Amino acid sequence: MLKLGVIGTSWICRQFIDAALETGKYELKAVYSRSIQKGQEFVADFSDVQIFDGLTEFVNNIEIDLVYIASPNSLHYQQAKAAIEAGKNVIVEKPAFSNPTEFEEIFELAAKKKLFVLEAARHIHDTAFAVIKSFLSDKTILSANLTYAKYSSKMAALLAGELPNKWNPKFSGGILADLGVYLIYWTIAQFGKAESVDYQAKLLSSGVDVSGHGILHYEDFDVSFFNAGNLTSYLASEIYTDEGTLVLDSVAGTGKAAFVKINGETEEFEIQTAENPLFDEADAFADILENANQEKYAVLQALAQQVNQTLFSMRQKARIVFEADK
Ligand SMILES: NC(=O)c1ccc[n+]([C@@H]2O[C@H](COP(=O)([O-])OP(=O)(O)OC[C@H]3O[C@@H](n4cnc5c(N)ncnc54)[C@H](OP(=O)(O)O)[C@@H]3O)[C@@H](O)[C@H]2O)c1
Structure with missing residues (x-):
């Protein structure tokens, strides 16, 4: 456990927590909150x-690994x-x-301590x-257009003159760090790291992006994307291949997928989704942690590194600076 x-x-x-417990591979032992009362309310069901x-007491608690x-x-x-310094x-x-x-x-420290860091x-x-990766593996990719734009629950506070964490450069906020990261993860996990990237964004007065258009340039094709937090898009994401167009309702958790062949014939995919969208992730992480699966870990670590470098390059293109960069 x-x-x-x-x-x-x-x-x-x-x-x-719900996803982790549902796998049957985790048990919840401790919560860190700035407020004991908030923490108690949070675990009322457990x-x-x-x-x-206190963070130091929390990470040094021997009940957690x-x-x-x-x-x-x-x-x-x-x-x-x-957490890593405390051996977790x-x-x-x-x-x-x-x-x-x-x-x-962080990854050097974790490697030195023989610990795992999973994003x-x-x-x-x-x-x-x-399923989609396997489907695309024998196709020639010509181009792709991905969208993730959702009116943020933190928009009202922003418009009222507040600065929620999500829109604050002190907390490394902005839409690329929030929704864009799903699009970049998906693209790099499907096609590998891009040769170069571009990102043009609308910046808030706080200095972070509220919307933006990005491009990941590959040798033979480009993946372009739109992300935004001040509006909602109902557009699908599309991957264009030599045999037709793959249409996904979303790449940030695909529920519906169809392939429209060049002759117009449409093939619907059977997509199985877990009730809790974090279940598959919690289960995959448990497999790596319980079995010390170095092979799977190396793949995820390389992917996380490429995504981190890509996000940084895109921010530089749009002149978005976090306090953490200074
Ligand atoms: N994978 C997904 O589907 C998904 C979805 C949403 C968010 N996220 C990610 O989850 C993370 C948290 O997002 P969120 O929207 O939940 O953030 P949040 O509501 O701003 O903060 C999360 C928690 O951090 C603590 N916190 C808030 N402000 C803090 C401050 N100024 N100083 C110290 N602690 C503070 C609070 O806990 P206490 O008050 O108890 O200390 C709060 O419950 C982000 O990295 C976000 O990108 C992922």
Whole structure:
């Protein structure tokens, strides 16, 4: 059993706990919150869970061997570092770290301590992802157009003059770090690291992006994408091949997929989705952690590194600077 401690008390943390427990491979042992009362309310449905409001005491708790981090993006680095120094494996929400400097430091430290750091990019662990990858493997890719744009629940606060974590450069916020990361993960996990990238964005007065258009350039094709948090798009994502067009309702958790052949014939895919969208990810991570599966870990680590470098290059193109970069 993986003895889990979690950082954060928001809905995504609860969803991960539910997914982890559903696999039957984890038990929840501890929660870190800035507020003991908030922590107690958060674990009201569970028994025998310790609550900590001090990070050092939390990570050094001998009851846990794994820390899941679901805090604002810029805090991941110091929290992951503290957990690794205390000898714990880490699962960290996407985007794992603010820039390549943080990324390299954390992964070097983890390697030295023979510990695992896993980035929670849930959609690449979905069965749909593997089905699509296998389907595309014998096709020639000509181009792709991906979209992820959803009116943010934090938009009202922003418009009222507040600065929610999500839109704050102090917390490594912005739409590329929030929704864009799904598109970049999907693209790199499907096609490998791009030769070069572009990103043009609409910036908020805080300095981070609220919407933007990106391109990943490959030798024989480009993948372009649109991401936004100030509007909702109902467009599908499309991958154009020499045999026809693959149409996905979303790449950030595909529910529907169809291939429209050049002659217009359409082939619908049978897509199995888990009820909890984090289930497949929690199960995949348990396999790596319980069996010390170095082969699978190396693949995920290389992918996480390429995504981190790509996000950084795109931010540089759009002149988005986080406090963590300074
Ligand atoms: N994989 C997915 O589907 C998915 C979905 C949503 C979010 N995420 C990722 O999950 C992470 C958290 O996102 P979120 O929207 O849940 O963030 P959030 O609500 O801003 O913060 C998450 C938690 O961090 C703590 N926190 C908030 N502000 C803090 C501050 N100023 N200083 C220290 N701790 C603070 C809070 O816990 P306490 O008050 O208890 O300390 C809060 O519950 C992000 O990296 C995000 O990208 C992933």
